Amino acid sequence: MSATRLLDAVQPLVAQARSLAVRLWGGTTLGVRAVALTEGRVLLVRHTYVSGWHLPGGGVNARETAEAAARRELFEETGYEASAPARFLGLYFNPAMAGRDHVALYHVPDCVLRRAFRANREIAELGLFTLDGLPEGTTTATRRRLSELFDGLPPADRW
Structure with missing residues (x-):
């Protein structure tokens, strides 16, 4: 097995291990x-390590x-x-990540x-969708955030 194929195969496991470590020991x-x-x-993305279509995003780095x-x-x-400039919409609690x-x-x-765009170890696919034409598999949280912004749905406090 080539090094690239090995990295591709291991990447989802590394992401899951990182998530578990944060849940157990992280602040x-x-x-x-x-x-x-x-x-x-x-714009929505489909990750390699979790199912569904999501809004693009990730972690905030130190000093950022x-x-x-x-x-x-x-x-x-x-x-x-x-x-x-990006406009701040809100801060949401995400209990799926160990309550923190x-x-x-x-x-x-x-x-x-x-x-x-080129598919990579993290992002399998990118899509551009109309609000009334979101793909099957768009996550509940993604649909809720879009409804809050564009349909006037009251903001929730949980992701």
């Missing part, structure tokens, strides 16, 4: 997600603001760059493709 964690639009469509993390994760995962994770949500009303 409070902060992640970000971005509701990013381009040409009236929302949450907005900077949202913009960075958007670019890293999709190749799209925010063309204006929070997700800061940002709205990126417009973004521009800067790098062509």
Whole structure:
């Protein structure tokens, strides 16, 4: 087996082990997600290690603001760059991560493709969808966040 194929095979296990370590020994964690639009469509990603379609996002690094993390994760995962400041929408408790994770949500009303998307060890697929044409498998949390922003649904406090 080649080194690349081995890394591809091990990557989901590493992500699960990291998640377990955070649950067992980590302190409070902060992640970000971005509701990013381009040409009236929302960007969603499908990960290699968890099922469903999600808003792009990830963890906030040391010495990084949450907005900077949202913009960075958007670019890293999709190749799209925010063309204006991201607007903070809310902070959500994510009990699925051992009761200590929070997700800061940002709205990126417009973004521009800067790098062509290529599937990788983390992101299997990228999609651009209309709000009334979300793909099967779009997560409940993703659908809820979109409804909060675009349909006026009252914000929840849990992811």
